[in-house]
Amino acid sequence: MSRDEKVEANDTAEYVTFGDRVSSFYEQEPRIRMRMTVAGKTHPGHVRPNNEDHFAVVRRYRGRELMVSSLPEGLFEPTEDHAYALAVADGLGGCKFGELASLLALQTGWELGGAEIKWSMKVNEREIEEMRQKAEVFFRLVDQTLHAEVRQNPRLTGMGTTLTACYSTGPNLFVMHVGDSRAYLSRQGSLRQLTHDHNLGQLLVDAGEAAPDSPIVKKMHHVLTNVLGGPKESVKVEVHHEPLADGDRLLLCTDGLSDLVGDEDIARVLAERPDPDGACRALVDLALERGGRDNVTVVVANYELDQESRG
Numbered sequence: 001m002s003r004d005e006k007v008e009a010n011d012t013a014e015y016v017t018f019g020d021r022v023s024s025f026y027e028q029e030p031r032i033r034m035r036m037t038v039a040g041k042t043h044p045g046h047v048r049p050n051n052e053d054h055f056a057v058v059r060r061y062r063g064r065e066l067m068v069s070s071l072p073e074g075l076f077e078p079t080e081d082h083a084y085a086l087a088v089a090d091g092l093g094g095c096k097f098g099e100l101a102s103l104l105a106l107q108t109g110w111e112l113g114g115a116e117i118k119w120s121m122k123v124n125e126r127e128i129e130e131m132r133q134k135a136e137v138f139f140r141l142v143d144q145t146l147h148a149e150v151r152q153n154p155r156l157t158g159m160g161t162t163l164t165a166c167y168s169t170g171p172n173l174f175v176m177h178v179g180d181s182r183a184y185l186s187r188q189g190s191l192r193q194l195t196h197d198h199n200l201g202q203l204l205v206d207a208g209e210a211a212p213d214s215p216i217v218k219k220m221h222h223v224l225t226n227v228l229g230g231p232k233e234s235v236k237v238e239v240h241h242e243p244l245a246d247g248d249r250l251l252l253c254t255d256g257l258s259d260l261v262g263d264e265d266i267a268r269v270l271a272e273r274p275d276p277d278g279a280c281r282a283l284v285d286l287a288l289e290r291g292g293r294d295n296v297t298v299v300v301a302n303y304e305l306d307q308e309s310r311g
Contacts, residue, residue: 023124032171033306034244036084039276040299041284045256046292052091052098053254053297056106058113059084085113087165088181088297090254092227093158101146101161101229108145109165112138123172131167132239135176139163139228139237146229160229164195164252168244168303177238179227182258184266185242186249191267196238198226221259246305253283256296260287276300 044051063080089105091098123131142163150156162179175183175194180202183194196202201221204210210217226236249270257266261283269286273279279300287296 024126027124033081034168034171035304035306036082036168036301037276037304038084038086038299038301039280040297041277041280042295042297043284043288043292045295046288048295050099051295052093052102053088053256053295054091054099054102054106055086055088055252055297055299056110057084057086057299057301058110060113081169083167083169084301085109085165085167086250086252086299086301087163088252088254088299089164090162090179090181090256090295090297092160092162092224092229097156097159098161100149100156101159104146104149105142105161105163105228108142109138109163112141123169128172128241131174131241135174135239136237139176139178139235143228143230143233143235147233150229160224160227162224162254163228166250166252168250168301171244173242173244173250175238175240175242178235179224180221181252181254184251184253184263186251186267186270187245188247189267189271191263191270193263194240194242197221198236198238199224222255244303246303248303249279250299250301250303251279251283252299254295254297256292256294257283257287257298259294260290260292260296270300274302276302 038057040055040057042051042053042055060083061080063078065078066076069076087106087109089102091100091102093101146160150159162181164179164181164183165176166183167174167176177183177195178198180197180199182197185192185194199221200223201217203225204217204220205212228235251266251270265286266283269282270279273282280298283298284296
């Protein structure tokens with residue numbers, strides 16, 4: 001064992017081995033790349049005059065290309081890694097500018113992305129924990145932006161927004177969530193909700209005080225308990241890490257879909273429509289057929305192993 005790798009007897013709690021330092025900066029596991037195809041669709045519905053939903057999908061990339069060298073041509077092959085950020089936001093406040101709140105949330109997210117000191121394409125246990133911490137900071141900054149806008153323009157008082165965002169890099173998916181929009185993962189025909197609804201109806205269900213399909217829950221599920229730009233400058237961020245598999249499908253949606261289309265029907269549509277664009281159109285159309293009482297927004301992404309990762 002080298003001197004760098006020896007543990008000092010009087011300082012074992014703070015000692016970091018050379019192997020630990022390597023894993024902090026360089027990926028040691030085989031590289032796994034995932035290819036994503038995605039589509040999104042939003043519609044104001046049949047009742048509301050304006051659309052307070054917004055969505056965005058961003059591709060991030062890191063690449064290398066040798067420009068000048070004395071070394072033989074082809075020794076350094078160009079490389080490019082990709083990461084993807086997907087988000088839906090459902091503005092609150094109706095005439096109190098819910099549309100502006102959801103727009104500001106996504107716009108602020110874009111600006112914060114350009115100001116990041118560090119953003120990683122590789123994931124290990126340390127990076128997973130750091131991502132959780134970053135999500136807390138990210139959502140708090142978005143929340144502060146909305147409150148600052150209200151302070152500058154008091155007529156906006158009451159505006160707020162949900163925000164459900166996913167970040168995928170390689171076979172790792174991070175789900176970050178506030179409000180009652182949703183993220184689902186479809187794997188081999190089985191649909192699983194990844195997020196938890198932050199509303200009073202769900203709170204009653206969690207406390208065992210009401211059944212999920214009871215009238216009181218249906219009445220209270222529009223009363224949000226956690227929202228960006230809410231009455232207080234305090235937001236609790238739900239963060240999950242999910243390993244991705246070849247063939248997985250990710251669905252993000254606002255409650256304009258989930259209120260009218262149950263999980264069984266969502267799973268059926270995804271099974272019938274393998275392409276993201278067709279799935280988005282079919283899901284939005286189904287919500288509209290069932291009344292379209294709210295704005296409805298859907299984003300569907302398909303994940304496939306890159307050919308290099310298949311070996």
